[in-house]
Amino acid sequence: METQGIKYAGSKRRIIPHILRALSETEGVRTVLDGFSGSTRVAQAFAQSGLDTTANDVAAWSEVLANCYLKSDKPDSFYAEIFDHLNGLTGVDGWFTEHYGGLPDDKKKPFQIKNTRKLDAVRDEIDRLGLGFTDKSVVLTALILALDGVDSTLGHYASYLSEWSARSAKDLVLKLPKRFAVTTENTVLRGDVLDAVRGRAFDLAYFDPPYGSDNAKMPTSRVRYNAYYHLWTTVVLNDKPAVFGKANRRADSKDSANPSVFENCRSDVVLSAIERLVSETDARYVLLSYGAKGRAAKADLTDVLSAQGKRLKIIEIDCKRNVMAQMTSTEQWMNGGEEYKEYLFLLEK
Ligand SMILES: C[S@@+](CC[C@H](N)C(=O)[O-])C[C@H]1O[C@@H](n2cnc3c(N)ncnc32)[C@H](O)[C@@H]1O
Structure with a gap:
């Protein structure tokens, strides 16, 4: 499946x-x-x-x-035009570039600057499209999947690689997520x-x-989802939050702000x-x-x-x-x- x-x-x-x-x-x-x-x-x-x-x-x-x-449950054709429009935007220097974009010799950043520029343009434009939440979710999912394909990380956003990953050189391109026919409630x-x-x-x-x-002996070894994937929170909310530390994590992803008893x-x-x-x-x-x-x-x-x-x-x-x-x-x-x-x-x- x-x-x-x-x-x-x-x-x-x-x-x-x-x-x-x-x-x-x-x-x-x-x-x-x-x-x-x-x-x-x-x-x-x-x-x-x-x-x-x-x-x-x-x-x-x-x-x-x-x-x-x-x-x-909208047909692919509904989204195709939106993706064409978003993929055609010219990159701009914005909040994501400031915090997460790296020039070729500025490593230890999760993305190369060409892709954060694209992200800055695309993310603000998504808000301007005025989509309903489900359609917006399809577009944001495409953006998250596209970013996941060009990252320079270990698979989370609490620290970044010291050398650029090969995939970070690729261009950020939004593609329609692989949805399936929804037949259930x-x-x-x-x-x-x-x-x-x-x-x-x-x-x-x-x-x-x-x-x-x-x-x-290693009490801090739990997986802290809020901290590991803070960037996905910011991509979804586009709230340009205060950040801290070397990885530029959102302030509300601090351990002290994480209340999940299951991560105790x-x-x-x-x-x-x-x-x-x-x-x-x-x-x-x-x-x-x-x-x-x-x-x-x-x-x-x-x-x-x-x-x-x-x-x-x-x-x-x-x-x-x-x-x-x-x-x-x-x-x-x-x-x-x-x-x-x-x-x-x-x-x-
Ligand atoms: C092991 S992961 C689940 C992985 C999932 N089954 C998958 O295949 O991707 C645990 C999840 O629990 C969520 N989580 C942590 N505390 C929670 C809580 N109190 N209520 C609901 N979800 C919680 C985290 O955000 C994380 O996504």
Whole structure:
């Protein structure tokens, strides 16, 4: 099944076939929630499997991606003219260029200046087009995918490469995202997962909370999505925020500003958050993804989940380490070893 997405820490692109296989072991599932939808690849797979899909994430970029893939139903021809217009704009020096554009000998920037100039022109023009949110989401998704294809990063925006990546030399070109025919009733939410489950019922809820580490010696090793992908927030909002630090992160992506309990360093805190989430979820089935090195250890999770339902099946998947895992020391430590394991916990409540 084809899905599309940006480089994303913890993307479940590779285990989608296992997730769909787990689904085939359930009965009568028609409505699903992807509670931490991130890149939205799993939500895309659910919707393409004919399930009424609700995608939720705290991140503004995830909401945009989800609207593009799960809600937009205009023909390609509607967008073609818009993309031609945007791709034809002349680049200008603006806010993105000031903060993220690098000249050939000015490295350690996420993009080459020719592409941030294009970004500056395109992003302001998108606001001027006055599109509705779903159509705007298709265009912003195209912009995010185009930027993801010309970046000079390790796959996130908390630090940049010291030499230009080969792909950063390419030109920024917007292309129509690979949408699929939307045949199901889909919903997109942006917010805390506990708010997403409140007052709603699903046949199955899929949860893929952020990863942390279970090594108490390195407490700051969790993936901080808000900090890693601050640039996508700014591209979506175009709010030209105050920035800080070497990577020019948005001020509101500081660790102190990140309230997600699922990104907490303490495994007992994460475990009780998962316990609360599963207990407050009105769904016959809960499917939980968890990396072997996640902070809430496998045995503890097994105990917590079995106490909440009548049948628990644990699926162990050997995955090659993802790209991010091989690229920073923190990530290497987090995932360790040549291979790492992913678990799927399928709970029938
Ligand atoms: C492991 S990633 C999900 C990856 C996703 N399954 C995919 O394939 O791309 C975890 C996601 O949880 C989101 N998140 C963190 N805390 C959250 C919360 N309290 N409620 C909802 N989403 C949250 C992050 O923004 C991040 O996108």
